[in-house]
Amino acid sequence: MLSPSTFRNLVSGRRRGIVATLLRGLLRGAEEPYRWAVSYRNRRFDRGHATVHRVGVPVISVGNLTLGGTGKTPMVRWLASHLAGHGLRIALVSRGYGAADGSLNDEARELALDLPDVPHAQNRDRVLAARQVIEQHAPEVIVLDDGFQHRRLGRDLDIVLLDALEPFGFEHVFPRGTLREPLAGLARAAVVCLSRADVLPAAEREVIRHRVAQLAPRALWCELAHAPSRLINSSGATRSLAELAGRRVAAFCAIGNPAGFRHTLANTGAEIVAWNEFPDHHTFSSDELAAIGNMAAASRAEVILCTQKDLVKASKPDLQAIPLWAVAIEMQFLAGREALTSSLAESLSGRAARDEG
Numbered sequence: 001m002l003s004p005s006t007f008r009n010l011v012s013g014r015r016r017g018i019v020a021t022l023l024r025g026l027l028r029g030a031e032e033p034y035r036w037a038v039s040y041r042n043r044r045f046d047r048g049h050a051t052v053h054r055v056g057v058p059v060i061s062v063g064n065l066t067l068g069g070t071g072k073t074p075m076v077r078w079l080a081s082h083l084a085g086h087g088l089r090i091a092l093v094s095r096g097y098g099a100a101d102g103s104l105n106d107e108a109r110e111l112a113l114d115l116p117d118v119p120h121a122q123n124r125d126r127v128l129a130a131r132q133v134i135e136q137h138a139p140e141v142i143v144l145d146d147g148f149q150h151r152r153l154g155r156d157l158d159i160v161l162l163d164a165l166e167p168f169g170f171e172h173v174f175p176r177g178t179l180r181e182p183l184a185g186l187a188r189a190a191v192v193c194l195s196r197a198d199v200l201p202a203a204e205r206e207v208i209r210h211r212v213a214q215l216a217p218r219a220l221w222c223e224l225a226h227a228p229s230r231l232i233n234s235s236g237a238t239r240s241l242a243e244l245a246g247r248r249v250a251a252f253c254a255i256g257n258p259a260g261f262r263h264t265l266a267n268t269g270a271e272i273v274a275w276n277e278f279p280d281h282h283t284f285s286s287d288e289l290a291a292i293g294n295m296a297a298a299s300r301a302e303v304i305l306c307t308q309k310d311l312v313k314a315s316k317p318d319l320q321a322i323p324l325w326a327v328a329i330e331m332q333f334l335a336g337r338e339a340l341t342s343s344l345a346e347s348l349s350g351r352a353a354r355d356e357g
Helices: 004-012 018-046 072-085 106-114 126-137 183-188 202-215 258-266 286-298 308-314 337-356
Strands: 059-064 090-094 120-122 141-145 157-163 191-195 220-232 248-253 271-277 303-307 322-335
Touching: 004 018, 004 258, 059 072, 072 090, 072 106, 072 141, 072 157, 072 322, 072 337, 090 106, 090 126, 106 120, 106 308, 120 126, 126 141, 157 337, 183 202, 191 202, 191 337, 202 220, 220 258, 220 337, 248 258, 248 286, 248 308, 258 271, 258 322, 271 286, 286 303, 286 322, 303 308, 308 322, 322 337
Parallel strands: 059 141, 059 157, 090 120, 090 141, 157 191, 191 220, 248 271, 248 303, 303 322
Antiparallel strands: 220 322
């Protein structure tokens, strides 16, 4: 199985040579059936041939156009905190990819650390999950995590995140690229947010914004930065990021786009002496954790770093006696915060007016 970075190097064209060219040709052949199936499904919803289920409370969806790693979790966390700060009862709904039966997956466990009082229902059937959480907790708003392609559950606002590192999925639908659906699907979005926008100069962000305006002319535009804020370990202890400056660190992750985490680490001043990546939502075995510790020891690392999403699965204060810390991420608005908050208010008030009518 290709690692996430190897796959991206292949489909982006960065990997050269006859073998890479042949592999891209094979992936291009596999792309067409997937593209057709996704397009057919979207047409059924667009034409009213597939049922959209409304669940009685407003639903705010956070999703993306590409495979994982766009920063949805920080946005979900911000939305839940923002809406709760306005006195609303919030619940989260998601598919729960990678979760064992009856338990929360890594993303939900990460969210639970910051939002301990917010109920979170996970189910492949998001309509059923929404109805269950309404019955059990009576929320006033549901935040649907990773919901852009899940069109059965009706929503009042669609927020779509594009990763500045690969905003348009290398122009191909999976498996030839990282698009979950053709770019035309972006027209459904009400708000488009460019995550990790701080990695690009203003002129390049403007090029992306202009293309988004062509694909989704009615969508609002936001620019986000995902800045490291502190270190946290499995015991809940925290440390300043300043402690990483000049230190030798080993790092690992199991997220959709490892390049985003590597970019984050580059901004801490740490020296990355060892690196390992796993598929998104990977569950670490004890042998794999031991191997990570051995890798760190062999490279004379002083600290091992991972994401918060990975920490909830590692659940250890150290690996091979080397301290294990996660880098906590804080979402910051570079542009568009006022437009987004206004759109949220309008969506909720508009839903209330329709319900009363």
